[in-house]
Amino acid sequence: MSNPVLVEALRGALTESRHRGAVAVVDADGAAVLALGDVGQPVYPRSAVKPLQALPLVESGAADRYGFGDEELALACASHGGEPAHVEVAQRMLARAGLDAAALECGAHWPSHQPSSQALARAGGAPSALHNNCSGKHAGFVCVACASGVDHRGYVAADHVVQREVRAVIENLTGVGLGADVCGIDGCSIPTWAVPLDRLAHAFARFGAGARMGQKRAKAAARIRAACAAQPYYVAGTGRFCSEIMKRFGARVLVKTGAEGVFCGALPEQGIGIALKCDDGATRAAEVAMAAMIARFLPMADDERAALDRFVRPTLRNWNGIEVGGLRPSAALTVVPGDRRETRDP
Amino acid sequence: MSNPVLVEALRGALTESRHRGAVAVVDADGAAVLALGDVGQPVYPRSAVKPLQALPLVESGAADRYGFGDEELALACASHGGEPAHVEVAQRMLARAGLDAAALECGAHWPSHQPSSQALARAGGAPSALHNNCSGKHAGFVCVACASGVDHRGYVAADHVVQREVRAVIENLTGVGLGADVCGIDGCSIPTWAVPLDRLAHAFARFGAGARMGQKRAKAAARIRAACAAQPYYVAGTGRFCSEIMKRFGARVLVKTGAEGVFCGALPEQGIGIALKCDDGATRAAEVAMAAMIARFLPMADDERAALDRFVRPTLRNWNGIEVGGLRPSAALTVVPGDRRETRDP
Numbered sequence: 001m002s003n004p005v006l007v008e009a010l011r012g013a014l015t016e017s018r019h020r021g022a023v024a025v026v027d028a029d030g031a032a033v034l035a036l037g038d039v040g041q042p043v044y045p046r047s048a049v050k051p052l053q054a055l056p057l058v059e060s061g062a063a064d065r066y067g068f069g070d071e072e073l074a075l076a077c078a079s080h081g082g083e084p085a086h087v088e089v090a091q092r093m094l095a096r097a098g099l100d101a102a103a104l105e106c107g108a109h110w111p112s113h114q115p116s117s118q119a120l121a122r123a124g125g126a127p128s129a130l131h132n133n134c135s136g137k138h139a140g141f142v143c144v145a146c147a148s149g150v151d152h153r154g155y156v157a158a159d160h161v162v163q164r165e166v167r168a169v170i171e172n173l174t175g176v177g178l179g180a181d182v183c184g185i186d187g188c189s190i191p192t193w194a195v196p197l198d199r200l201a202h203a204f205a206r207f208g209a210g211a212r213m214g215q216k217r218a219k220a221a222a223r224i225r226a227a228c229a230a231q232p233y234y235v236a237g238t239g240r241f242c243s244e245i246m247k248r249f250g251a252r253v254l255v256k257t258g259a260e261g262v263f264c265g266a267l268p269e270q271g272i273g274i275a276l277k278c279d280d281g282a283t284r285a286a287e288v289a290m291a292a293m294i295a296r297f298l299p300m301a302d303d304e305r306a307a308l309d310r311f312v313r314p315t316l317r318n319w320n321g322i323e324v325g326g327l328r329p330s331a332a333l334t335v336v337p338g339d340r341r342e343t344r345d346p
Numbered sequence: 347m348s349n350p351v352l353v354e355a356l357r358g359a360l361t362e363s364r365h366r367g368a369v370a371v372v373d374a375d376g377a378a379v380l381a382l383g384d385v386g387q388p389v390y391p392r393s394a395v396k397p398l399q400a401l402p403l404v405e406s407g408a409a410d411r412y413g414f415g416d417e418e419l420a421l422a423c424a425s426h427g428g429e430p431a432h433v434e435v436a437q438r439m440l441a442r443a444g445l446d447a448a449a450l451e452c453g454a455h456w457p458s459h460q461p462s463s464q465a466l467a468r469a470g471g472a473p474s475a476l477h478n479n480c481s482g483k484h485a486g487f488v489c490v491a492c493a494s495g496v497d498h499r500g501y502v503a504a505d506h507v508v509q510r511e512v513r514a515v516i517e518n519l520t521g522v523g524l525g526a527d528v529c530g531i532d533g534c535s536i537p538t539w540a541v542p543l544d545r546l547a548h549a550f551a552r553f554g555a556g557a558r559m560g561q562k563r564a565k566a567a568a569r570i571r572a573a574c575a576a577q578p579y580y581v582a583g584t585g586r587f588c589s590e591i592m593k594r595f596g597a598r599v600l601v602k603t604g605a606e607g608v609f610c611g612a613l614p615e616q617g618i619g620i621a622l623k624c625d626d627g628a629t630r631a632a633e634v635a636m637a638a639m640i641a642r643f644l645p646m647a648d649d650e651r652a653a654l655d656r657f658v659r660p661t662l663r664n665w666n667g668i669e670v671g672g673l674r675p676s677a678a679l680t681v682v683p684g685d686r687r688e689t690r691d692p
Binding site: 319 | 348355357358359360362363364365366388389390451452453454455456460463464465467468470478527528529530531532533534535538540606607624625626627628631664665666667668670671
């Protein structure tokens with residue numbers, strides 16, 4: 001059994017490429033709202049769970065101790081573009097704990113934000129671990145260790161107290177026990193534990209609603225959500241999907257991308273969580289699928305719907321700026337059973 | 347009916363992502379050697395047919411008139427990385443016709459070869475159309491027009507004599523009539539006509555063997571093949587799949603990548619052509635699938651097989667250089683029916 005086609009890439013009169021995948025939408029009680037494809041299959045969430053991975057930063061008291069505000073907490077949830085402002089906040093987080101880039105164990109890479117990358121090259125610079133898209137999350141991990149009086153060195157290892165805490169949070173919110181059999185190593189060297197999509201969606205429903213968890217965790221979740229809503233630029237960067245969506249919808253939507261076509265999100269007012277994965281790992285398709293889910297489940301004004309449309313149906317342009325095609329969500333994502341507006345032949 | 351999984355991406359103990367697609371291997375007489383998935387579906391070949399698109403450059407006499415050798419002909423077949431040597435040859439091609447970068451209608455983009463891109467930024471430069479990965483092909487088009495005494499301006503349009511010639515060559519070699527209904531616009535603004543995969547494979551079998559075509563075309567094909575075999579660096583660039591494979595196997599293998607997960611190739615000594623497309627458009631998977639086809643159909647020495655293995659089963663490393671997983675061809679690509687060596691339970 002293969003998963004359904006979620007997104008099509010059109011060119012000329014033909015469908016050029018197709019992205020299959022699975023989508024789970026679940027409420028805070030764990031009830032399925034929508035299930036497309038195999039939502040029980042364990043999926044490495046990668047960076048899509050960064051908002052959950054940031055909970056220990058608040059719960060441990062580290063965020064308060066180091067005086068972190070919205071920018072720092074948003075960056076702790078980020079896969080950022082390595083823009084100067086991102087780098088500066090990561091550096092500041094480490095400085096508050098008396099450390100610098102040398103404490104980061106995520107590795108270095110050039111900024112994904114092209115103008116920042118070119119500016120760095122133009123200045124004769126080279127990327128450091130601060131430019132790594134995960135540097136905010138890692139700075140947060142380092143601060144958790146320092147605030148807890150634990151040696152931060154080796155904080156990326158699965159058996160370090162920081163990663164054990166992170167795992168416990170994810171186990172608690174997903175309701176899934178996570179063992180070595182479902183553990184992979186992420187791009188930034190920390191463990192990533194595979195979790196069924198429907199359980200990830202449930203975790204995000206709970207995280208978004210602050211429901212079915214202790215008061216302390218609910219308060220920490222609310223603070224992280226508020227930080228992302230207030231400073232969405234720090235969650236991704238200029239022109240990026242997560243930042244643009246949260247800039248537009250504020251606290252009504254939390255979205256977070258992950259590598260290999262994963263996307264997680266929450267619609268707090270609707271009390272639902274969303275988790276999806278494109279089988280092939282394509283980010284372009286995961287973004288369209290997430291945009292389609294927001295269009296489907298979030299009540300919104302006409303101007304908001306118009307603004308969202310460029311993410312639901314993005315245009316593809318070539319190097320001369322000519323429109324050559326576009327991405328489109330498939331009927332599996334957009335056709336609501338029994339909804340006559342969406343059916344072609346009522 | 348969905349196409350079979352061709353390539354799996356592994357991480358930890360799990361399969362993280364899966365790439366489906368179709369593969370056609372056809373001999374010069376048009377007989378199917380292997381057909382996986384829907385090989386009758388029209389596919390935009392994109393840059394994978396550049397070696398065929400280069401035929402008018404030789405057949406028109408332009409290549410001779412402007413004194414083009416292996417470097418120029420290889421670059422005319424290239425999706426190059428925009429490295430300085432690529433840019434220099436494209437510039438030289440245009441200069442022979444008394445023109446410069448202003449004649450190119452492909453648009454500009456930063457070199458895909460990262461060190462070249464950074465060096466360009468460091469020098470305070472900006473990319474021109476010469477850095478476009480298609481600049482060699484476009485320089486060739488311009489030269490065809492000039493040598494034919496035709497105005498080169500507008501050479502990217504489907505009704506310009508250059509594109510009409512290119513279409514006629516592809517119609518001839520594939521045996522498929524190409525109309526507006528299967529015409530898309532490529533990234534570099536020229537038309538791309540969708541052709542069923544098995545017909546693309548047949549075209550490459552004929553191109554590789556110089557079979558079932560007039561003497562002039564067979565001679566032009568041989569000259570282009572020899573140019574790619576002699577100067578594979580100019581077909582792609584440093585560390586790139588096409589260049590590395592042709593450097594290793596010389597005239598025994600012709601391979602050319604195309605956008606959106608297309609790959610075409612020929613094994614001239616075996617008289618077969620290969621055309622494949624990953625449904626989702628993933629280049630990483632198309633490369634693995636093509637490598638697996640070479641491993642399956644090209645007789646080779648043990649050291650050659652060992653060298654090919656890093657393309658058949660590439661390792662995925664993270665930013666710290668840690669091995670986190672890899673790509674693997676699926677059994678559909680590697681298991682030869684009736685071949686006991688490949689079956690798990692003989």
